[in-house]
Amino acid sequence: MFVVMTRSATEAEILGVKSHILGEGLTPYDHVGAERVVIAVVGEIGGRRPVLLDRLAAMPGVEAVTPISRPFKLTSREFHPEDTIIRVLDAAVGDGSLTVMAGPCSVESRDQLFSTAESVAASGATILRGGAFKPRTSPYSFQGLGVEALRYLAEARERSGLPVITEVMEPSQVDIVAEYADILQIGTRNMQNYSLLRDVGRVARPVMLKRGYGATVEEWLMAAEYIVAAGNPNVILCERGIRTFETYTRNTLDLSAVPLLHHLTHLPVIVDPSHATGKRWLVKPLAVGGVAVGADGVMVEVHPDPESALSDAEQQLDHAGFADLMAALIPIHEHVRGLHSDPLVAGPGLGLDAGPDGPAKH
Numbered sequence: 057m058f059v060v061m062t063r064s065a066t067e068a069e070i071l072g073v074k075s076h077i078l079g080e081g082l083t084p085y086d087h088v089g090a091e092r093v094v095i096a097v098v099g100e101i102g103g104r105r106p107v108l109l110d111r112l113a114a115m116p117g118v119e120a121v122t123p124i125s126r127p128f129k130l131t132s133r134e135f136h137p138e139d140t141i142i143r144v145l146d147a148a149v150g151d152g153s154l155t156v157m158a159g160p161c162s163v164e165s166r167d168q169l170f171s172t173a174e175s176v177a178a179s180g181a182t183i184l185r186g187g188a189f190k191p192r193t194s195p196y197s198f199q200g201l202g203v204e205a206l207r208y209l210a211e212a213r214e215r216s217g218l219p220v221i222t223e224v225m226e227p228s229q230v231d232i233v234a235e236y237a238d239i240l241q242i243g244t245r246n247m248q249n250y251s252l253l254r255d256v257g258r259v260a261r262p263v264m265l266k267r268g269y270g271a272t273v274e275e276w277l278m279a280a281e282y283i284v285a286a287g288n289p290n291v292i293l294c295e296r297g298i299r300t301f302e303t304y305t306r307n308t309l310d311l312s313a314v315p316l317l318h319h320l321t322h323l324p325v326i327v328d329p330s331h332a333t334g335k336r337w338l339v340k341p342l343a344v345g346g347v348a349v350g351a352d353g354v355m356v357e358v359h360p361d362p363e364s365a366l367s368d369a370e371q372q373l374d375h376a377g378f379a380d381l382m383a384a385l386i387p388i389h390e391h392v393r394g395l396h397s398d399p400l401v402a403g404p405g406l407g408l409d410a411g412p413d414g415p416a417k418h
């Protein structure tokens with residue numbers, strides 16, 4: 057449930073509500089909005105719900121107590137109506153600007169990374185990507201340069217001015233990746249690795265959580281909830297395609313997830329057309345589609361010589377391909393800017409729409 061405080065609630069009244077919640081063995085999380093404070097009550101409330109609801113509603117400074125049926129709380133729009141904006145160095149994600157994360161699938165060498173960093177920065181990328189620890193389907197495939205790649209990424213940040221994002225695959229890597237990178241990426245295979253989610257929830261770096269390739273939107277938001285509940289509110293969601301019966305594409309990009317997420321959550325949403333399609337020539341139309349449906353940005357793989365790439369050779373753009381993509385994305389982004397506030401895009405009233413099991417699925 058959420059406790060909505062009055063606009064004039066005092067610090068003491070807010071503290072009173074929080075200590076009552078703590079006294080019940082539950083955890084209060086407060087969100088200080090532009091106008092008022094909302095306190096989420098998190099934990100196993102069970103049969104205490106009606107009594108607790110009445111008690112909290114009667115406390116001084118409380119305007120309303122709303123029971124909330126969604127399983128995700130801190131990541132929900134109800135708790136935090138304003139969009140979350142994530143600032144990292146000179147970049148901002150979720151502020152209405154177009155975020156473009158670009159760079160190689162894997163960091164393969166200093167020269168390879170620096171050449172791509174320089175080129176994508178000149179074309180308008182806002183964040184540099186590059187895999188250091190690579191989750192590969194085969195144990196015999198290139199597994200990444202590890203810490204050596206992290207050092208190159210940090211150097212590339214100094215040279216290009218772009219913040220860097222790279223994947224962290226296991227809890228033991230969290231500290232070292234956080235030391236070098238500006239944003240930590242959780243890959244699709246790890247979306248439900250709960251110990252990893254808790255650990256990245258404890259570091260002072262934004263996290264980009266990719267959707268599990270077999271995960272529902274609700275499971276994905278619950279995974280984000282782990283990170284936020286552990287203390288890290290700066291989570292970016294990345295739709296990178298889900299597995300369906302279709303085999304022409306590597307995955308199926310679920311574009312409907314983008315406006316759906318903007319409706320359900322305040323967290324920014326990025327689309328990754330590279331891993332979604334697995335095909336270079338499909339990256340541009342799907343990136344354009346992602347921006348058109350309101351994504352806060354895209355993540356795209358770029359390599360100086362894609363054919364020779366040590367991973368994901370078929371889906372990486374070359375430098376000219378990336379420049380061409382940027383030229384297509386900028387006007388689309390300008391065109392759809394502001395659509396988020398359109399009621400058609402914003403969806404029905406919060407909490408009134410059917411949940412995941414609502415409408416018939418035929």
Ligand code: PEP
Nearest residue numbers: 187243244245266296331
């Ligand atoms: C990646 O972005 O490097 C990656 C491995 O992506 P995913 O986890 O979406 O497969």
Ligand code: MN
Nearest residue numbers: 161357367368
């Ligand atoms: Mn890749």
